[in-house]
Amino acid sequence: MTVMIGPYEPHHRAAVTGLLQRSLLPEDAAEAAEIVDLLAGSTGFVAIDGDAPDGEVVGVALASPGHHDPTVGHLDLLAVDPGHRRHGHARALVAAVEELLRERGLTAVQVSGNAPTHAWPGVDVRYTPALCALGALGYVHDRTAWNMTAELVEGSPALRETRAAQERLAESHVVVREATPADLPELLPVIAAEWGAAWVAEVERAVAGHGGCHLAIRDGAPVGFAAWGGCRPSWFGPMGTLPAAAGLGIGGMLLRRCLRDQADRGLRRVQIGWVGPVSFYSSAADAVVERVFFLLTKPL
Template sequence: MVTTDGIKLRSARPEDLVELREAAVGALCHDGDAAEVVDLLWNGPSTRPELRLTAEVQGRAVGVALGSLSEASGVVRGHVNLLAVAPGHQGRGYGRELLRTLEERLGACGAQQLVVRGSTPAYAWPGVDFRYTAAVCLLEAEGYQRTDEAVNMKVDLATAQLDTAEDEQRLAGQGLTVRRLLPEDEPGFSAWMLGWGGTWQQEAALALTHDPVGCHIAVRGEGDRAEYAGFACHGVNRRTWFGPMGTEESLRGQGVGAVLLRRCLADQRAAGLTHAEIGWTGPLRFYARAVGASLDRAFWLYRKDC
């Protein structure tokens, strides 16, 4: 589609990715890994080719919109996962045209509701970082209603106390072993993870593809008799992010989660990262006490009925 002012809105192609990454890097000033975010969302399991859009000006891709589909409680959701326009082309309505075109395509794919919220298992944010003022203003002008909010916490890996030796010894006395997830754990671990619901099983499975594996577990016993009691992942979607994490209810409050958390953060520090983000944070007090995490980013979640 060519608009009245000569902008060509079309499906994005793999050969556009270099320019799409450049546009995202320029636009997403609060995300240092913006180029990687484009790749993550481009390759998301719920993304279709027709839900990858670009705005082309004079033969150059200067804007990107990426969407996906999901279903919850019988409602098909169309996700607006990324909307970015290169700085030199902002303020000209390109973002609005990309959004409207993506909405049309999501509707044609069966979406009954449009949302701006993390499209798990492959997501880059819980919603819109409210510091991206232009994005917030555009969404609200286009009829999106704010439905919820989420926060990320930040951990300074240079100062966080991440030693776990003493606590691991204490847990061993209770019959619990804390270790890295192994490839041979996959069948039993994946079956156990299904009990957590949502997409955590899929997210944890991604951790097995990393080297070293980006998941630590707490188990009783070993081999075929292993009983999984807790898990924690890092770097599943974004290198600096921690999560998801879960501990069996009967073991909560005994320090299992803190050990798993610290082991993951130690991995991230060893990989050269200076900070970690705890994404879509739930128990704020736990993370603050366990590793000195502090509130960092806030996200607004939006919805619009088709």
């Protein structure tokens, strides 16, 4: 078997999409094309089987400098075809990525979501071979993150109607509606000031057509928002309510409006990504903690 490691180029997109469809868990494989598009700004390497016709791509590793801390690199994607594992391809790909990051002056590499362009918070624990490979290469598990899953079945709490809640909010002079591109000049500075630049980019992508976003507006100004599809079509988030509007029930109502959008697009299960307030999503949408991710790091 002759496998060569070379730079990832735009013309590898279709081949890498096919690789991910063969290599990832079903819920990730279904969004392989969206994941590849999301990581279009990453750089890295592919492993190519020189014995296969036209040189089949059998492995990929992509990385990027941290958006929050540019001195730290992020391993955004690592995948090896199931039929080509245990031949050292992951080791060679990761070594090439590490050398690239080292040459660029970075001091460490993290296997954690590089918001706002992240397909996962870290490594899903069900990708056990990847965790074992990374551990053998010196990566240390230092944090854990989790997603929650909401079942989008008619009659479920996740799809509870929002009309009554909207009427109650109207009594407090809060109007609820779907966001449009015309809302962004006023909405994005509010998000940047309260929650940071990463959420700005995710909301921009959602409103631009990758997903959707709903707003709560009081006295003409946004006081809450919820978005979906900014990173992946089946993922919900981000969402936020300004402190001055807390306690009005805005969050739960905006959440369910987004989940209804996703249900209308044929989704039956939605991931609430990188969750903080577990109890809120459990109460508002009957969501349960399901996907668990290890976040790892290694000095360069």
